[in-house]
Amino acid sequence: MPELPEVETVCRGLKPVLEGHRLTRVQTRRGGLRIPFPAGFVQHLTGRRVCQLHRRAKYILADLDNGETLVIHLGMSGRMTVYRDGAALVLDGLAGESVAAEEGHGPHDHVILFTDAPARIVFTDHRRFGLMTILKTAHLAEDRLFDGIGPEPLADSFTPASLSARIKGKKTAIKSALLDQRVVAGLGNIYVCESLFRAQISPRRQASTVAGARAAQLVPAIKEVLRDAIIAGGSSLRDYRHSNGQLGTFQHHFDVYGRTGEPCLRPGCGGTIRRIVQAGRSSFYCPKCQR
DNA sequence: ATGGGGGCCTGCCGGC
DNA sequence: TGCCGGCAGGCCCCCA
Numbered sequence: 215m216p217e218l219p220e221v222e223t224v225c226r227g228l229k230p231v232l233e234g235h236r237l238t239r240v241q242t243r244r245g246g247l248r249i250p251f252p253a254g255f256v257q258h259l260t261g262r263r264v265c266q267l268h269r270r271a272k273y274i275l276a277d278l279d280n281g282e283t284l285v286i287h288l289g290m291s292g293r294m295t296v297y298r299d300g301a302a303l304v305l306d307g308l309a310g311e312s313v314a315a316e317e318g319h320g321p322h323d324h325v326i327l328f329t330d331a332p333a334r335i336v337f338t339d340h341r342r343f344g345l346m347t348i349l350k351t352a353h354l355a356e357d358r359l360f361d362g363i364g365p366e367p368l369a370d371s372f373t374p375a376s377l378s379a380r381i382k383g384k385k386t387a388i389k390s391a392l393l394d395q396r397v398v399a400g401l402g403n404i405y406v407c408e409s410l411f412r413a414q415i416s417p418r419r420q421a422s423t424v425a426g427a428r429a430a431q432l433v434p435a436i437k438e439v440l441r442d443a444i445i446a447g448g449s450s451l452r453d454y455r456h457s458n459g460q461l462g463t464f465q466h467h468f469d470v471y472g473r474t475g476e477p478c479l480r481p482g483c484g485g486t487i488r489r490i491v492q493a494g495r496s497s498f499y500c501p502k503c504q505r
Numbered sequence: 506a507t508g509g510g511g512g513c514c515t516g517c518c519g520g521c
Numbered sequence: 522t523g524c525c526g527g528c529a530g531g532c533c534c535c536c537a
Contacts, residue, residue: 217530248513248532272531290531291515322515341514343531386508394508395532402530471530493509496528511535518528 216288216306218272218367218400219440223447224294225269227305231296231333232276233267239328247324248289248345258282258348259327271363271399275354283351285359289343298333364398367436372398374433378425388424389417390493392436401436404471405443407498409436411470416504417497418490470498478503 216224240259242251252258262278269275276284288294293306319326322340329335337346349357364380365372380397381388391397392406401409410417412435415428424432446467469479470487478485478500485502 220530287531289514290529339514340516341529341531343514345532384507390508393531404530494511495530507537509535509537512533513531516529518526520526521524 216272216290216292217402217405218269219405219443219447220306221272221274221288221400222269222444224288224305225267225274227296227303228274228294228335229267231298231329231331231335232264232327234264235329235331235333236261236263237327238330238332241326243319243324243326246345247339247342248287249347251346252348255346255348259284264329270354270360270366271395272402273359277351281351282348283354285345285347285349285354286337287345289339289341289345291341292337292339292344295336295338296333297336298331362396364394364396367398367400368440372433372437374426374429377433378429381421381429382425384421386421387417387492388415388419388421388432389495389497391421391424393493393495398436400440403495403497404468405436405439407471408439408469411499411504412439414504416501417492417499419505470500473498 237259238261240256242256245251258280259278262280262282264276264284265279266277267274268277272287274286274288276286278284293304296303296305319336320338322342323336323338324342325337325346327335327337337344347359349359354360365376377398381391384391389406389410392401392409393403407417409432413428413432415424415432419428473487474489476487478487480500480503483500483503485500487498488501490497490499
């Protein structure tokens, strides 16, 4: 499910109950998710204080006071529910947020973190493509999870030149190249489709031909799309503390994603959004204005 | 070395 | 109403 903006939104939503707070109790309700929990998972976490909560690519990282980091990935269906002050807040980054219906544990609630905020944080992931593990903070970058991951797209270091260098000579379609986390971190199917639309580049175009002038269009488009999505997600979080069940539902707005057969939204284009399959994934684009 | 396909899981939706 | 196929926003392994 979640791509960079959603993970960023979940991360920000967790900050008030995690950063600077101590984990008073930790429960696991199965042996692992996509990968098994490491030995002593619960013991390592219990009693630790979270010094810093941040994000890298699609991972949420909770740096602990013992030199270890709790690494969280939401996979495709992961979400967090925060129970605090008698209110329940669902952080899935997708619908922005919603208020949980009830406090009971469902069959897909896999990990529960209690903090001294005080709060209870429930990690739910029905498809179990997510993961939670613990790594040494000092050696995160060398771990196989992070080794080779590309630049953060919102960092100043992500420029047309740096993107060009990474896709130069690539024969694969630009769509597939952008999904490769080694090329750029954090993009998934939706934001790749949306970025290519904004840059008016066809998802079918060979990646190598985007290096250069087209990259100068694409990089700002990627940054814009991600920033817009983060702002939308963030604004839906603003009323967190005052959540009383009456929060407005934030709806993601996409120009092409999931809009097969609908008119292109570019003024004056008049094209029709098409769906194709590339590397087993759906791509949505306007064949008229994306070349 | 690079790139495509399949698999991991479960749930939902549309069509018959 | 019920069943079945297709689909899902991630990632990793394997094979060509």
